[in-house]
Amino acid sequence: MIEIDAVTRCFGENTVLDNVSLVAEEGSFLALLGPSGCGKSTLLRLIAGLDDPDAGCVRIKGRDISGLSAVERNVAMVFQSYALYPHLSVAENIGLPLAMRELSRIDRSPLGRVFPASRQRRSDTQARVKKVAASVGISDLLDRKPGALSGGQKQRVALARALVRDPSVFLLDEPLSNLDAKLRVQMRAEIVALNRATGRTFIHVTHDQVEAMSMADRVAVMLGGRVAQFGTPRELYETPSSRDVAAFVGTHPITFVSGPKSGGLHPIFHGVGVPSPSGPVVIGIRPEHLTPAPQGPITGRLHNIEYQGAEVLLDVICDTGITLRATATGDWQPPTPGSEIHLACAPVHMHVFDADSGARLEAGHKGAASCA
Amino acid sequence: MRLSRKSRSVLTDIWLVGPATCAMIVLIFIPVIIVALMSFTDYQFGARSFNWVGWQNYIVMLTDPTARHAVTNTLVYAAIVIPASIFLGLIVALGLHHLALKTPRFASGLRAAYFLPVAATLVAMAVVWQMLLHPSLGLLNQLLAAMGQQGPAWLSDRGLVLYTLAVIGIWQSVGYNMVLFLAGLAAIPSDLYDAAELDGAGSGWNRFWTVTWPMLGPTTLFVTVITATGAFRVFETVATLTKGGPAFASDVLVYAMYREGFVYFKAGYSSALTIVFFLLVLLVTALKFGILEKKVHYK
Amino acid sequence: MTGRIILVTALILGAFLMLVPFLWMLSLSFKDSAEIFSSTLDFFPARLSLDNYITAFTKVDLGRFLLNGVIVCAGILVFQFLFSVPCAYALTQRRFRGRQVIFGLVLAGLLVPFHVTAIPLFLALAKLNLLDTYTALIVPFVSSMFGIFLFRQAFAALSPDLFDAARLDGLSETAIVWRIALPLVLPAATAFGIFSVVAHWNDLFWNLIVTSDPNLATPPRGILYFRDRESGSDIGPLMAATVIVIAPMIVGFLMAQRRFIQGLAAGGLKG
Numbered sequence: 001m002i003e004i005d006a007v008t009r010c011f012g013e014n015t016v017l018d019n020v021s022l023v024a025e026e027g028s029f030l031a032l033l034g035p036s037g038c039g040k041s042t043l044l045r046l047i048a049g050l051d052d053p054d055a056g057c058v059r060i061k062g063r064d065i066s067g068l069s070a071v072e073r074n075v076a077m078v079f080q081s082y083a084l085y086p087h088l089s090v091a092e093n094i095g096l097p098l099a100m101r102e103l104s105r106i107d108r109s110p111l112g113r114v115f116p117a118s119r120q121r122r123s124d125t126q127a128r129v130k131k132v133a134a135s136v137g138i139s140d141l142l143d144r145k146p147g148a149l150s151g152g153q154k155q156r157v158a159l160a161r162a163l164v165r166d167p168s169v170f171l172l173d174e175p176l177s178n179l180d181a182k183l184r185v186q187m188r189a190e191i192v193a194l195n196r197a198t199g200r201t202f203i204h205v206t207h208d209q210v211e212a213m214s215m216a217d218r219v220a221v222m223l224g225g226r227v228a229q230f231g232t233p234r235e236l237y238e239t240p241s242s243r244d245v246a247a248f249v250g251t252h253p254i255t256f257v258s259g260p261k262s263g264g265l266h267p268i269f270h271g272v273g274v275p276s277p278s279g280p281v282v283i284g285i286r287p288e289h290l291t292p293a294p295q296g297p298i299t300g301r302l303h304n305i306e307y308q309g310a311e312v313l314l315d316v317i318c319d320t321g322i323t324l325r326a327t328a329t330g331d332w333q334p335p336t337p338g339s340e341i342h343l344a345c346a347p348v349h350m351h352v353f354d355a356d357s358g359a360r361l362e363a364g365h366k367g368a369a370s371c372a
Numbered sequence: 373m374r375l376s377r378k379s380r381s382v383l384t385d386i387w388l389v390g391p392a393t394c395a396m397i398v399l400i401f402i403p404v405i406i407v408a409l410m411s412f413t414d415y416q417f418g419a420r421s422f423n424w425v426g427w428q429n430y431i432v433m434l435t436d437p438t439a440r441h442a443v444t445n446t447l448v449y450a451a452i453v454i455p456a457s458i459f460l461g462l463i464v465a466l467g468l469h470h471l472a473l474k475t476p477r478f479a480s481g482l483r484a485a486y487f488l489p490v491a492a493t494l495v496a497m498a499v500v501w502q503m504l505l506h507p508s509l510g511l512l513n514q515l516l517a518a519m520g521q522q523g524p525a526w527l528s529d530r531g532l533v534l535y536t537l538a539v540i541g542i543w544q545s546v547g548y549n550m551v552l553f554l555a556g557l558a559a560i561p562s563d564l565y566d567a568a569e570l571d572g573a574g575s576g577w578n579r580f581w582t583v584t585w586p587m588l589g590p591t592t593l594f595v596t597v598i599t600a601t602g603a604f605r606v607f608e609t610v611a612t613l614t615k616g617g618p619a620f621a622s623d624v625l626v627y628a629m630y631r632e633g634f635v636y637f638k639a640g641y642s643s644a645l646t647i648v649f650f651l652l653v654l655l656v657t658a659l660k661f662g663i664l665e666k667k668v669h670y671k
Numbered sequence: 672m673t674g675r676i677i678l679v680t681a682l683i684l685g686a687f688l689m690l691v692p693f694l695w696m697l698s699l700s701f702k703d704s705a706e707i708f709s710s711t712l713d714f715f716p717a718r719l720s721l722d723n724y725i726t727a728f729t730k731v732d733l734g735r736f737l738l739n740g741v742i743v744c745a746g747i748l749v750f751q752f753l754f755s756v757p758c759a760y761a762l763t764q765r766r767f768r769g770r771q772v773i774f775g776l777v778l779a780g781l782l783v784p785f786h787v788t789a790i791p792l793f794l795a796l797a798k799l800n801l802l803d804t805y806t807a808l809i810v811p812f813v814s815s816m817f818g819i820f821l822f823r824q825a826f827a828a829l830s831p832d833l834f835d836a837a838r839l840d841g842l843s844e845t846a847i848v849w850r851i852a853l854p855l856v857l858p859a860a861t862a863f864g865i866f867s868v869v870a871h872w873n874d875l876f877w878n879l880i881v882t883s884d885p886n887l888a889t890p891p892r893g894i895l896y897f898r899d900r901e902s903g904s905d906i907g908p909l910m911a912a913t914v915i916v917i918a919p920m921i922v923g924f925l926m927a928q929r930r931f932i933q934g935l936a937a938g939g940l941k942g
């Protein structure tokens with residue numbers, strides 16, 4: 001179990017991590033999700049012991065590890081850039097952490113080829129390198145230099161280097177960001193499988209919300225150096241704790257509609273069945289939850305249609321000049337653009353946020369079933 | 373006892389930078405301070421004591437007719453070598469750059485020939501020059517004799533010796549400047565020439581003044597400063613060929629500093645010469661770093 | 672077309688002029704003294720004889736000079752690497768107080784020509800009774816500001832992730848310096864090595880100051896001993912000796928032109 005307890009890190013004036021607290025259960029898969037520059041890599045480096053927090057502490061299995069060096073923490077990290085040693089072959093890259101930890105100076109020196117005991121230990125490590133290389137499918141690349149590898153192959157080598165010595169925690173810093181879409185989907189599954197197979201804790205950094213949602217047990221959304229929300233992927237999607245989280249999570253960008261300054265919902269939503277709050281609010285509504293329905297409570301004029309095969313994206317301009325984005329299934333027959341259209345949405349899928357703070361307001365969805 | 377992580381890290385830093393830093397302080401900064409202080413004394417190597425003499429050493433150096441040679445000769449030498457070797461280096465680089473478009477191998481062969489004097493041991497080559505310039509047996513005077521001319525004594529004629537040394541200095545540094553100019557030329561994007569062509573600057577001459585020369589600006593400044601520092605520290609040829617003679621006609625700063633300090637053991641006076649030399653070099657080198665900063669900004 | 676012919680001719684002529692001293696040196700090194708002192712001008716030696724070369728090695732200790740050159744250059748190079756690589760690494764890849772100050776000192780040190788420090792260094796070596804030793808020839812150069820500067824530039828261009836990865840892999844900082852950092856900047860290291868070796872192989876100034884023992888003469892100094900002893904009568908062997916002395920640099924240059932030019936051109940950054 002890894003506990004990150006109120007960690008703060010500043011670079012000069014710039015507070016990159018602000019009072020961050022997280023817990024990753026033993027063997028779980030935790031994703032750190034956030035836009036570029038929000039401090040994800042910084043947090044990983046703090047966990048790895050490559051950097052020290054200005055305040056707060058990191059505990060592994062309940063023990064404060066701030067006194068331990070990077071090596072002693074026994075964590076493995078896959079870097080954003082893979083950080084393979086360009087001058088060493090793939091086998092040497094994978095074998096280096098083993099050699100440094102398990103072989104003595106003499107074993108590693110040329111003399112190690114002579115002494116029987118050293119030779120034994122050396123061939124042991126080589127066997128382990130071969131085994132781990134086979135497990136990630138790079139057995140035939142062992143003699144190459146990293147310069148001669150593709151992005152996906154490099155990524156596997158970096159994984160193999162992390163796997164070879166059985167660390168207690170795996171830290172993965174955007175390992176999939178340099179891969180093409182197809183390979184990325186495949187590697188997602190492979191990394192999750194590794195998590196299950198090794199039973200170790202994985203902390204996976206990404207700015208891709210699909211990746212975080214599909215891989216992790218728990219996701220921490222980081223925005224501007226703070227943890228904006230920490231929960232399961234389902235919690236994040238269904239009950240985003242703030243306007244920013246709602247904007248960040250989800251395949252299609254969420255649509256926000258501000259209510260009147262005096263308070264309450266925007267008039268176009270009055271028929272949906274969400275109790276009207278008293279203060280000024282913003283409604284967030286995901287395109288996939290807003291669908292055309294003949295009797296729908298929201299009316300507007302069809303403006304634009306984007307056909308995507310499985311689904312159709314619609315831009316609907318409501319009477320008050322507000323544009324809503326909605327989806328329909330791929331076989332839906334659209335009316336001519338410009339004609340009037342009715343939309344419906346389940347009240348549970350309408351997210352109400354405080355207009356000033358952006359915090360989620362729990363509107364009671366009393367008995368209001370779908371109006372469709 | 374186990375040290376804390378912080379203190380281990382500090383020890384590592386000391387272990388990594390300590391030796392170089394100490395060596396730098398002991399071998400560079402303390403000596404510079406000492407030499408500056410010594411330039412105000414009449415200290416002689418081996419003497420038991422010394423007196424502070426104020427600006428005395430500097431006054432002698434700049435006013436005494438014979439002593440003044442070291443400073444003036446250095447400046448004259450630099451005034452010849454700097455423009456000549458930059459100009460020749462540029463000409464050769466332009467020629468080779470042009471040649472390399474069609475016959476790269478031939479051009480790189482020629483480049484090697486021009487660069488050879490830079491790599492060769494200067495002292496050894498100076499001895500060869502001595503043979504070339506020998507009044508009776510030297511190649512040069514034999515050629516002149518074949519044409520019915522009586523060649524001068526290139527290295528022992530008071531009026532000539534400094535110019536002879538300057539020619540050797542140019543011979544030695546042209547290749548270096550050429551290489552720097554070639555690098556500068558290679559960095560000029562070729563579409564600039566296309567643009568110049570469209571703008572009507574078609575002829576080679578116009579292209580040179582509209583594109584090449586302005587784009588070589590930073591390189592030229594850089595080359596100038598390097599050639600200048602090189603010229604100010606001329607020593608090997610003087611020590612090998614003339615020992616500053618005849619009658620101080622080829623005395624230069626570094627050689628005078630060597631002679632006064634290590635032949636006559638006048639450490640105080642020699643220190644003053646050193647400081648003057650240092651200030652000259654510092655002036656141009658400081659200039660160079662200013663330029664370098666700019667160059668970095670360009671990229 | 673004619674322009675091109677003029678250009679090529681001029682360039683060849685210029686290159687020939689640059690090479691005249693080398694050609695004359697080679698020519699003389701094969702001539703016997705009768706031929707040298709004859710009044711007729713003949714570029715090609717009458718016959719190719721190695722007598723002068725044999726004389727150069729037997730009459731004077733040319734071998735000794737060359738060996739001294741190798742010892743001094745190698746000694747200096749080894750120490751320069753030992754001192755400057757870790758320092759440059761720490762300056763780029765570690766954060767500690769005083770980092771900027773040290774780098775500032777390095778830049779300042781870069782401005783100081785070696786000649787400036789000669790007198791105090793000579794005094795110190797004399798006090799320590801170290802004149803006329805290899806130590807005196809090597810010690811002043813062990814810490815090269817230029818080396819630190821060059822390696823710092825090279826290390827700064829490397830991804831810091833590589834070093835973090837090495838730390839997690841269990842390498843000590845010292846191991847990182849020699850096993851990861853240095854191999855990654857091999858081109859810069861070679862350029863610096865070439866610069867350093869050429870500079871110290873060719874240096875006369877310091878040898879002239881701290882040694883008076885011909886047994887410690889480096890090649891340039893050896894050439895001068897040779898020339899002064901023979902008082903101009905033994906030109907053939909003297910030229911043979913100069914050929915031998917410059918040969919390592921010239922051969923090295925011709926074999927690795929690009930690296931050589933890089934190394935020496937980078938030297939321009941040095942004060």
Ligand SMILES: Nc1ncnc2c1ncn2[C@@H]1O[C@H](COP(=O)(O)OP(=O)(O)OP(=O)(O)O)[C@@H](O)[C@H]1O
Binds near residue numbers: 036207
């Ligand atoms: N050593 C440092 N010194 C100063 N500022 C730093 C340092 N390291 C990181 N920062 C700053 O901290 C912020 C967060 O950096 P970090 O690398 O953690 O972002 P990230 O979330 O990993 O982004 P990305 O997705 O682009 O990798 C950035 O604004 C960065 O400029």
Ligand SMILES: [Mg+2]
Binds near residue numbers: 040042173
């Ligand atoms: Mg990052």
